[in-house]
């Protein structure tokens with residue numbers, strides 16, 4: 001009899017995903033799945049294809065083939081503007097917040113695409129650093145606050161699956177810890193998170209499972225509770 005994990009349908013199912021930027025063939029058959037309510041990471045060295053996997057899910061690479069199913073719907077071939085409307089929110093590595101707008105404007109600018117998004121008040125409770133900063137201009141925020149705002153504004157849209165690309169990059173340990181607290185709270189609220197990370201120590205504090213990527217492929221999957229036993233493998237994949 002199959003176990004519970006195989007019976008439960010994946011929220012996101014990626015199979016044999018190939019992606020191209022022009023002539024450049026970047027993903028060579030990525031396979032992974034994320035179940036509802038999980039926090040799953042993509043780990044790997046620079047250039048392994050982690051960001052491209054996220055961009056492929058959002059439909060913003062040159063060309064992609066294979067299959068990406070979100071809640072049973074095929075995303076390959078779907079127009080990129082329709083993908084966020086299914087409830088997938090993307091927080092890119094460059095954050096993409098508007099420097100000339102203030103915190104409140106940045107928060108309320110993205111359209112609400114689905115019912116059930118968080119209110120601005122709930123968002124401030126999740127990110128206390130942003131509370132009371134509503135009229136502060138984007139440029140005046142610290143790197144950590146900008147990262148929090150980049151995540152926060154997606155939560156208002158009603159997205160239930162959040163793609164986070166290296167949210168801890170360049171941030172101080174104390175801020176990384178706060179981002180970790182927020183991600184754990186999102187998991188408690190039932191959000192599903194796919195996270196790109198180079199910092200596996202941070203990833204280990206929040207994730208259920210880790211996919212190891214190398215040269216445009218998923219090479220391995222390590223459940224978080226087996227990370228300690230797989231350190232050697234991890235160091236090889238990450239080159240650390």
Ligand SMILES: Nc1ncnc2c1ncn2[C@@H]1O[C@H](COP(=O)(O)OP(=O)(O)OP(=O)(O)O)[C@@H](O)[C@H]1O
Nearest residue numbers: 021024026044045046047048049050051052053196
């Ligand atoms: N716009 C682009 N055009 C052409 N090649 C690209 C483009 N973006 C990324 N690549 C190439 O695709 C490969 C995978 O890059 P990707 O950004 O997905 O890796 P990554 O694992 O996210 O690493 P990083 O942490 O450096 O972003 C790299 O060889 C990169 O040079």
